[in-house]
Amino acid sequence: MKPLALELNDRALSIARDGRILSAAPSAIFDGSNSQPAGANAWHVLRQQPTSISTRHLGAVAGQGEHSARSLALLSAELAQRLDAQKPDAGERVWIAAPARIHANGLGDVLGIARSLGLAVDGFVDSAAVTVAALRPERNALVLELGLHHLAVTAVDSNGQTRRRRAVISERAGLIELYDGWLDLISAAMVKRTRFDPLHNAASEQQLFDALPSLALEAATAGSTTAHVAVGDGRFDVPLSRDQFAAAAQPMYREILRLLHALRPAGAAVALAMPQAIATAPGLREALQSFVDCELIAIPDGFAAAATSLLDLPQAADEQAVRLLRRLPSSVQPALAALVTREILGGQRAGGPIVSHVLFEGKAYMLNHALVIGRTPDSPESIQLPEGLAGVSRRHCTLVRDGGEIVLVDHSNFGTIVNGERVSERVRLHAGDRIRIGEPGVEFSLLSLNA
Numbered sequence: 001m002k003p004l005a006l007e008l009n010d011r012a013l014s015i016a017r018d019g020r021i022l023s024a025a026p027s028a029i030f031d032g033s034n035s036q037p038a039g040a041n042a043w044h045v046l047r048q049q050p051t052s053i054s055t056r057h058l059g060a061v062a063g064q065g066e067h068s069a070r071s072l073a074l075l076s077a078e079l080a081q082r083l084d085a086q087k088p089d090a091g092e093r094v095w096i097a098a099p100a101r102i103h104a105n106g107l108g109d110v111l112g113i114a115r116s117l118g119l120a121v122d123g124f125v126d127s128a129a130v131t132v133a134a135l136r137p138e139r140n141a142l143v144l145e146l147g148l149h150h151l152a153v154t155a156v157d158s159n160g161q162t163r164r165r166r167a168v169i170s171e172r173a174g175l176i177e178l179y180d181g182w183l184d185l186i187s188a189a190m191v192k193r194t195r196f197d198p199l200h201n202a203a204s205e206q207q208l209f210d211a212l213p214s215l216a217l218e219a220a221t222a223g224s225t226t227a228h229v230a231v232g233d234g235r236f237d238v239p240l241s242r243d244q245f246a247a248a249a250q251p252m253y254r255e256i257l258r259l260l261h262a263l264r265p266a267g268a269a270v271a272l273a274m275p276q277a278i279a280t281a282p283g284l285r286e287a288l289q290s291f292v293d294c295e296l297i298a299i300p301d302g303f304a305a306a307a308t309s310l311l312d313l314p315q316a317a318d319e320q321a322v323r324l325l326r327r328l329p330s331s332v333q334p335a336l337a338a339l340v341t342r343e344i345l346g347g348q349r350a351g352g353p354i355v356s357h358v359l360f361e362g363k364a365y366m367l368n369h370a371l372v373i374g375r376t377p378d379s380p381e382s383i384q385l386p387e388g389l390a391g392v393s394r395r396h397c398t399l400v401r402d403g404g405e406i407v408l409v410d411h412s413n414f415g416t417i418v419n420g421e422r423v424s425e426r427v428r429l430h431a432g433d434r435i436r437i438g439e440p441g442v443e444f445s446l447l448s449l450n451a
Helices: 057-062 069-085 104-116 127-135 175-194 202-222 242-248 250-263 284-290 303-308
Strands: 004-007 013-017 020-025 093-098 120-126 141-146 151-158 161-170 224-231 234-241 271-275 295-299 323-325 327-329 341-344 357-360 363-366 370-374 382-384 397-402 405-410 416-418 426-429 434-437 442-447
Touching: 004 303, 013 069, 013 303, 020 303, 057 069, 057 104, 069 104, 093 104, 093 127, 093 303, 104 120, 120 127, 127 141, 127 151, 127 161, 127 271, 127 295, 127 303, 127 327, 141 250, 151 250, 161 250, 175 202, 175 224, 175 234, 175 242, 175 250, 202 224, 202 234, 202 242, 234 242, 242 250, 250 284, 405 416
Parallel strands: 004 093, 093 120, 120 323, 141 271, 271 295, 370 382
Antiparallel strands: 004 013, 013 020, 141 151, 151 161, 161 327, 224 234, 295 341, 357 363, 357 442, 370 397, 397 405, 405 426, 416 434, 434 442
């Protein structure tokens, strides 16, 4: 029997069975301080009753920091509410898809809560690994996790068997922070146009908050949208462009790019798997165009749970011992594959102008056949750097013209960085790329100055 699967994503806490996503909703719940029972979903009144709602309890339990008994009690109450709506069948076993930021102590606490609720938990699977196993891309993958208050990117190897390598996590951005930026944008535009501030009224703020996903999607696809709120007999409208939404989201996009660059080998053609909620956000695709030849895969909420529910996983032999699986066989699931969208990024840059010059300290060096960079490059075509620069080799790297392309070949023991990513032996370059060598480093810009 295949398992019932839970996915511990606080932006979309999900339950799935037989490849079907039974429920997926944000982990925003009443904390029991008002008339509503603790654990009941409160996303629909988050902006109206913020002092009686918790959005951080799941993250607190999963993370490495200490968490309170209150966080444990709230997570237990929330899971009880979710499972009451989607009851496990008699004898049904359970596997849990764990997020990137889960800590060993968090696993133990989640296991204790699940067993106290009567769940027969056989183990945990890494959410990123099970996602890539179900997608089976023809390349290694980076999986973006968008939480309510955090971002994470996990590197997963995909070569017949998926294997989680490592993850980087940021607590500086999340869905709620993104929504805050968009609400501030709408408020400023509406005040300027109508003199009405929707954020000074809890009911109108909740109206805008609920409308944000559809407003952002319309702005992304149509280029513009109109936000409106109704207060009493009055209605206030303001037109907004895709560029305005994109500008307000720049702090989030910069953090996403930083995490992706931290794990991708320079120029490597990887798959970027991320939630549809962020993949369709206005301006993000444009921000991702530097990932030339990478595949963008947009996945629905609850995908990891659905993928887990289709696996043939073993039953735990010992009730006290469960495993966290970070290595899984790849197996495309046609039913799940139909839920995702795929596209190749960087088409504009790939067909763009060819690099002709390297700009360094205000001087443009022409690229003919091969240009060597280092402290003593020993080549007629070279950029010689001064002695004393830390992390710079005598013959550090070479820029080679290969047909219609420019390729950087790294010779150093210290490494070369292109657009914030470390080069693994060689990488194709494009106009606009930036090369950094040394520590703290010197930078070179690649230009196209051909007539």
